[in-house]
Amino acid sequence: DVKVTQSSRYLVKRTGEKVFLECVQDMDHENMFWYRQDPGLGLRLIYFSYDVKMKEKGDIPEGYSVSREKKERFSLILESASTNQTSMYLCASSLLTGYYEQYFGPGTRLTVT
Amino acid sequence: GIQVEQSPPDLILQEGANSTLRCNFSDSVNNLQWFHQNPWGQLINLFYIPSGTKQNGRLSATTVATERYSLLYISSSQTTDSGVYFCAVEIPNFGNEKLTFGTGTRLTIIP
Numbered sequence: 001d002v003k004v005t006q007s008s009r010y011l012v013k014r015t016g017e018k019v020f021l022e023c024v025q026d027m028d029h030e031n032m033f034w035y036r037q038d039p040g041l042g043l044r045l046i047y048f049s050y051d052v053k054m055k056e057k058g059d060i061p062e063g064y065s066v067s068r069e070k071k072e073r074f075s076l077i078l079e080s081a082s083t084n085q086t087s088m089y090l091c092a093s094s095l096l097t098g099y100y101e102q103y104f105g106p107g108t109r110l111t112v113t
Numbered sequence: 114g115i116q117v118e119q120s121p122p123d124l125i126l127q128e129g130a131n132s133t134l135r136c137n138f139s140d141s142v143n144n145l146q147w148f149h150q151n152p153w154g155q156l157i158n159l160f161y162i163p164s165g166t167k168q169n170g171r172l173s174a175t176t177v178a179t180e181r182y183s184l185l186y187i188s189s190s191q192t193t194d195s196g197v198y199f200c201a202v203e204i205p206n207f208g209n210e211k212l213t214f215g216t217g218t219r220l221t222i223i224p
Contacts (some may be wrong), residue, residue, distance in 0.1 A: 033211070042199075042214050042217065058211065092156075101146060102201075103158060104148070104155065104158075106153070107153075107154040107155060107156075109154070
C-alpha cells in the first residue's frame, strides 16, 4: 500500500515565524504535490514536483516555497507565516504524471496566530 | 481552466439508503478520481476511473467520458460513509498534468 506521511497533524505558529511542513512517501513515486484546503474554496494546488530538485508553481504559490532534496521527501516552507495561511495542508504523491492516481497524506492543520 | 461541478452539495440520508453523487466536468480528461474525506481530514482514494465502471463492495462508479460526467453510487449506506466526497479530474497537458477538484458533496448518514 502507498503510504504518505506528514510530520504533524496539528501545528500552531506565530505570525512571522518560518514554518516547515514535511511530507514523506514510501512508494518511490516521482511526483509530489502540496495543496491547501479552505472552507468554500476546496482544494487548491500550491506547488508540485516531478523530480528531485525540480519544482513547479501551482495555482496559489505566493507566500510559499518548497524543497525536494530527496525523492521521497517534499517540504513546504512558509518563509514568514501570516494569519491568512491558517489552513489544512495536504500532501500527495503519484507514480508519474497523467493516468496515475494521486495518494494523499493525513493532512496538517496549521493555525497562525 | 477546466470546471468541475458536483451535485448535490449536501445529502442527508437514513442508514441503509442508497445514494448517487454526480460529477460534471467541462473538458476531456485523462484522469478522474473519487475521494472520501473522513472527519479527520484524510482523503481516501475510492476509485481511479477516467472511463467505464468499477465496483468495490457497496460502492461503484461510472464515468461516461464522451458526455463528461461521472457517478458515484453508495448502496446500503452506513454511518461510516459520512463525510465529504470529492471528484477530481486531470486534463492532458504534455507532462504538466495536475488535478482539479470539485467542491464536494457532504454526505450525512443518520442512524
